Amino acid sequence: MLREVKEKLFLFGIAVMTALTVLPLFHIIYSVATRGLPVLLRGGIGFLTGTLAPPGDGLGGIGPAILGTLILTALASLIGLPVAVMTGVYAAEYPESLIGRLTRTLLTIMMEFPTILVGLFVMQILVIPMGSYSAIAGALALALVMMPYVAVYTEEAFRNVPFTYREAAFALGLSRFKVVFRVLAGMARKGIVTGMLIGMAKVAGETAPLLFTAGGSNRIYFAGIDKPVGAIPLLIYYLVQQPYENYHEIAWGASLVLLLVFLAIFLPLRLSLKEVKL
Amino acid sequence: MTAIETVNLTIYYGQKCVVKNVNLKIPENIVFAIMGPSGCGKSTLLRSFNRLLELNPNARVEGDVRLYGKSVYEMNPIEVRRRIGMVFQQPNPFPHMSVFDNVALGLKLNGLVKSKKELREIVEWALKKAALWDEVKDRLRDPASALSGGQQQRLCIARALAMKPEVLLMDEPTANLDPVATEKIEDLIYELKEDYTIVVVTHSPSQAARVSDYVAFLYLGELVEVGKTEKVFEKPENELTERYLTGRTG
Numbered sequence: 001m002l003r004e005v006k007e008k009l010f011l012f013g014i015a016v017m018t019a020l021t022v023l024p025l026f027h028i029i030y031s032v033a034t035r036g037l038p039v040l041l042r043g044g045i046g047f048l049t050g051t052l053a054p055p056g057d058g059l060g061g062i063g064p065a066i067l068g069t070l071i072l073t074a075l076a077s078l079i080g081l082p083v084a085v086m087t088g089v090y091a092a093e094y095p096e097s098l099i100g101r102l103t104r105t106l107l108t109i110m111m112e113f114p115t116i117l118v119g120l121f122v123m124q125i126l127v128i129p130m131g132s133y134s135a136i137a138g139a140l141a142l143a144l145v146m147m148p149y150v151a152v153y154t155e156e157a158f159r160n161v162p163f164t165y166r167e168a169a170f171a172l173g174l175s176r177f178k179v180v181f182r183v184l185a186g187m188a189r190k191g192i193v194t195g196m197l198i199g200m201a202k203v204a205g206e207t208a209p210l211l212f213t214a215g216g217s218n219r220i221y222f223a224g225i226d227k228p229v230g231a232i233p234l235l236i237y238y239l240v241q242q243p244y245e246n247y248h249e250i251a252w253g254a255s256l257v258l259l260l261v262f263l264a265i266f267l268p269l270r271l272s273l274k275e276v277k278l
Numbered sequence: 279m280t281a282i283e284t285v286n287l288t289i290y291y292g293q294k295c296v297v298k299n300v301n302l303k304i305p306e307n308i309v310f311a312i313m314g315p316s317g318c319g320k321s322t323l324l325r326s327f328n329r330l331l332e333l334n335p336n337a338r339v340e341g342d343v344r345l346y347g348k349s350v351y352e353m354n355p356i357e358v359r360r361r362i363g364m365v366f367q368q369p370n371p372f373p374h375m376s377v378f379d380n381v382a383l384g385l386k387l388n389g390l391v392k393s394k395k396e397l398r399e400i401v402e403w404a405l406k407k408a409a410l411w412d413e414v415k416d417r418l419r420d421p422a423s424a425l426s427g428g429q430q431q432r433l434c435i436a437r438a439l440a441m442k443p444e445v446l447l448m449d450e451p452t453a454n455l456d457p458v459a460t461e462k463i464e465d466l467i468y469e470l471k472e473d474y475t476i477v478v479v480t481h482s483p484s485q486a487a488r489v490s491d492y493v494a495f496l497y498l499g500e501l502v503e504v505g506k507t508e509k510v511f512e513k514p515e516n517e518l519t520e521r522y523l524t525g526r527t528g
Binding site: 165 | 364368388434438
């Protein structure tokens, strides 16, 4: 009897703790949806394509910020993904080498590195010499934030391929390059793609690395990769500090858009990627 | 003619010596069995023939392995592995590829075929040679992981044969198979020796007796006895061999 009561209490305790953990997540989604959705419905398509309204006058649109986020994420992926995947492959292929071990340690540190420092670094090496905030500086900062995630996931994915397949591929007289990219990569693809999407989703929502690099742009869509560019998180950060009612509304709408962008990257990942049966 | 010869072959894993001063001559077009209890260095010895041991950074090889008189350690490892095919203990066709692609992979990636037609012909030939064609000819596009264990192992044999090797190494090829699948593989080994030199590692003396022409008995990394299979089984010269064959050591 007592044992059963203890068992029930234990289960109840765990359930409460779990609820406390996931509750904030649902609350964020709930509040963003309930406050953002009316704004989105009222603004319609124009909210996604138009430019920012004047203070105190209507909703306008957040087009430049959405386009900016897409451009920044794409550029950051272009810079970051190839380098990160190669880094991950290197760390997986030469785990015993000095550089291999060093890389793995550094990657885990980089993953937890304060992202605002990445922004400061890129400001030093790009923004100051170029004399202006720019899309390329923002993209580089995001690439630096993205790379360790992608590299670590890639490395894990390759290391999880059972050794026997590696042996089988080498036994066919294939070069290491072909073994890795033509055979093992196919088996590790779920992990690699997961890493890429997590990296992209992560940087699509980043604010800190963009503060001193991308500059922000609310009324000009895109003027070139050497010119300042907008981003949804930057726009939200800017809007909530303004003393205008309509700007706060736009911020909620932009938050919902950001959430949707994030989910658009994440959902296909969870749903469509088939596991390779080993 | 001698297909493979080892000269004072000694192999270390780190400080530990796992194969001690082995001298073997493997004649061509026969089935040569290497038998011995688990952990005696059979698989390690086998992997030194096609230089697959180099995937293990701790392994160190002394002495020499010669393929038709030429040291494999002076050849390009890629060429060595094309001439010496290998089949593993665990059936390991690439699970994300189709039956066809598993056999075609080595040919395609090594640039050994000129046309799609030639590729199809060689794949069919290899699958027939591995006694698998009739079972898979209508399922060439199915993933390899959909085949049964025994079929997967024959697919691995076809994958190795497609490269037209001179020697085929088999590392306990039936250890994970049921008796019926085992019998098929053993029949296949018997047929393949007409065209290939086959080195098969086994921990089962009865399998060695069934399939091999020559047999070597390896114990704790040392070559205890080697000779024609009938002779070794009927009149072992070494007491250790006799104890192993009668099941008192193992």
